[in-house]
Amino acid sequence: MATLNILYAGFGGQGILFSGRFLAYEGLLLGKQVSWLPSYGPEMRGGTANCSVILSDDPIGSPIVDKPDILVAMNLPSLDKYEDAVVSGGKIFVDSSLIERKVKRTDVDVYYVPATKIASEHDMPTLANMVITGKLLKEVSGLGIDNLDEVLGKIVSARRQNLVEYNKKAINVGYTFQ
Template identity: 50%
Template structure:
């Protein structure tokens, strides 16, 4: 079992945080883990992405060229990463911010209105966690319990309950 995942969007959307918490959960689950952030020089508002690899086997390189899963929070990221995905891959996107449909028919696509759902929960800042909750529920790469434990151990305590609610909301979008 190896999952190669790319999280992508604008700086300030919590793109790197999504990957970081998933990587921590993977480490806590005794998986081999790689987390590689990438962002433009402008930081907040510029493009940002990170690659996460979770595997039972040793990881030879942190570079993800053909991801199994991509989590998208803006259209430029869809334009960039959709073509790179493996056949049959999983694409999770914030349908409130991505202004076009996926062009590929060989991908499984989960569209979540993450901005609206996050606003209902009290803050648009947790939209990223809604998407992460869907990813964990769909792939089972780590359990929700392992992710919540990582969030509690490595996140800020004052945001734990809001993030937990967001993860659970995202999981509801997965059948």
């Protein structure tokens, strides 16, 4: 990992920004330079939401991810909008329970994860974002699930620490999804 440019995109309310913060803290614990930049404004209130996360061994210039190495698409408009921006050889993670079409690109690795369906089946319907993040942690070299407790402890607010276990479960389910 010299630099990982990650773009999370989906609907407002899917936990796009939270997943991004999770990855940023994961990067911080791995000793990386990190930046996290959300879309803000009307998107946060129900439209499309996205978030740029950069993990790097070097100081980070622009925090804006225009050409992602990794795209996580959690709805169709996001895949339509960003599919072509992914660098050749990059990775696309698709929530295949919400996006019916296949990725057209042939020069990227694609992971279809029915994250929303899996999350519902495990009785945690709001954590599809963490299911797909679990898959990402599995497939991206340099990342993993060793730091789950510490990262989740930091980003889940103090009065909601009971949700840490749910998030861990969601990540583990995604991590082991084949």
